[in-house]
Amino acid sequence: MKLADRATGISPSPTLAIDAKAKQMKASGIKVISFGVGEPDFDTPDHIKEAAIVAIKEGDTRYTPAGGTLKLKQAIVDKLRRENGLEYQTNQIVVSVGAKHSLYNAFQVLCQPGDEVILPAPYWVSYLEQIKLAGAEAVIVQTRQENGFKLTADELKAAITPKSRVFLLNSPSNPTGGVYSREELAALGEVLLQHNIAIISDEIYEKLLYDGLEHVSIASISPELKENTVVINGVSKAYAMTGWRIGYAAAPAHVAKAMADLQSHSTSNPTSIAQAASVVALNGTQEPVKSMVVEFEKRRNYMLERLNAIPGITCPKPGGAFYLYPNVTAYFGKSYQGKSVNNATDLANLLLEVAEVAVVPGIAFGGDDFIRLSYATSMENIKEGLDRIEKLLGELK
Numbered sequence: 001m002k003l004a005d006r007a008t009g010i011s012p013s014p015t016l017a018i019d020a021k022a023k024q025m026k027a028s029g030i031k032v033i034s035f036g037v038g039e040p041d042f043d044t045p046d047h048i049k050e051a052a053i054v055a056i057k058e059g060d061t062r063y064t065p066a067g068g069t070l071k072l073k074q075a076i077v078d079k080l081r082r083e084n085g086l087e088y089q090t091n092q093i094v095v096s097v098g099a100k101h102s103l104y105n106a107f108q109v110l111c112q113p114g115d116e117v118i119l120p121a122p123y124w125v126s127y128l129e130q131i132k133l134a135g136a137e138a139v140i141v142q143t144r145q146e147n148g149f150k151l152t153a154d155e156l157k158a159a160i161t162p163k164s165r166v167f168l169l170n171s172p173s174n175p176t177g178g179v180y181s182r183e184e185l186a187a188l189g190e191v192l193l194q195h196n197i198a199i200i201s202d203e204i205y206e207k208l209l210y211d212g213l214e215h216v217s218i219a220s221i222s223p224e225l226k227e228n229t230v231v232i233n234g235v236s237k238a239y240a241m242t243g244w245r246i247g248y249a250a251a252p253a254h255v256a257k258a259m260a261d262l263q264s265h266s267t268s269n270p271t272s273i274a275q276a277a278s279v280v281a282l283n284g285t286q287e288p289v290k291s292m293v294v295e296f297e298k299r300r301n302y303m304l305e306r307l308n309a310i311p312g313i314t315c316p317k318p319g320g321a322f323y324l325y326p327n328v329t330a331y332f333g334k335s336y337q338g339k340s341v342n343n344a345t346d347l348a349n350l351l352l353e354v355a356e357v358a359v360v361p362g363i364a365f366g367g368d369d370f371i372r373l374s375y376a377t378s379m380e381n382i383k384e385g386l387d388r389i390e391k392l393l394g395e396l397k
């Protein structure tokens with residue numbers, strides 16, 4: 001059976017090979033420490049779980065409108081007003097099967113063959129594949145470590161062509177943890193408006209912020225920017241609800257309608273029970289998020305100090321998300337018992353095979369000079385994992 005070109009063009013996630021190997025090692029009894037995870041290691045708060053149980057018991061188990069229940073859309077409208085200073089109506093909200101699905105829908109309705117999407121690197125790997133699946137071309141723009149991996153207005157200008165259609169913004173960022181300030185966003189926004197380029201703003205890590213930083217949605221900077229932006233968010237990371245699969249988009253009404261129509265022919269509504277639970281996540285107490293952030297910040301501080309104390313490693317301080325993204329180029333050209341390290345993929349393989357520590361090589365995010373370490377794992381694991389990394393790096397010759 002012949003596959004369509006669309007299917008053969010999809011690259012499997014480069015993280016999967018390492019992940020599969022780590023799982024295999026774990027299954028054979030090896031205590032692998034994993035810094036590879038992309039989800040909070042906390043449990044979904046009890047009051048949210050309870051809401052799902054009530055939803056089941058009360059028969060909230062049927063199809064809902066394809067783009068989400070009115071109750072959840074209203075909770076999202078209220079959240080965007082309360083927390084982001086954004087005014088939307090419920091017909092501008094589309095609830096999907098995770099933020100990943102919201103992003104997919106957004107690319108599908110905004111892009112077509114011949115269009116370019118400006119994608120700052122390092123980038124989360126699914127953007128690239130979703131852009132390709134929409135028939136568009138990603139124009140990858142490398143950001144700089146010394147700049148906290150944040151794209152400047154000048155760098156953005158240099159990437160614009162007559163084909164530029166969409167700009168992908170991810171703040172706080174996966175994998176760098178970089179957080180754009182209001183001024184930085186305003187400068188980017190001005191350039192984007194001048195060139196009539198739409199913005200897809202992925203704000204899924206919004207609540208995971210440290211050092212008292214404030215999240216700013218680019219859509220809240222001016223009414224013109226709001227008209228030009230699709231805001232993407234969800235409950236996965238903030239409420240430790242990765243398995244529940246609820247994400248959402250807020251957009252101009254005609255864009256939201258197109259996204260909902262598209263979804264009505266693919267998945268239909270996201271799970272009714274998860275939607276009911278998400279209403280409670282958004283409207284209920286935010287205390288569990290706050291305690292999670294306190295714990296993440298402790299871990300980030302510890303890990304950052306330990307990593308930067310390792311000779312040759314340089315790691316900028318990330319303001320958000322739960323990842324560190326150190327530069328490991330100082331180890332390129334070295335080797336361990338005949339195994340040479342020429343890029344971050346080699347180093348990640350060596351760390352897994354010898355130190356039994358899983359990290360994600362930067363190649364997954366568009367640059368093989370870095371590795372990504374997630375601190376969504378216990379302090380005990382973090383300490384042990386860093387001891388192992390430090391030891392192995394010290395033994396490279």
Ligand code: PLP
Nearest residue numbers: 038098099100124174234236247
């Ligand atoms: N956007 C970014 C940057 C992510 O890292 C992730 C998950 O890893 C997502 C979106 C997807 O989140 P969801 O679980 O809501 O699909």
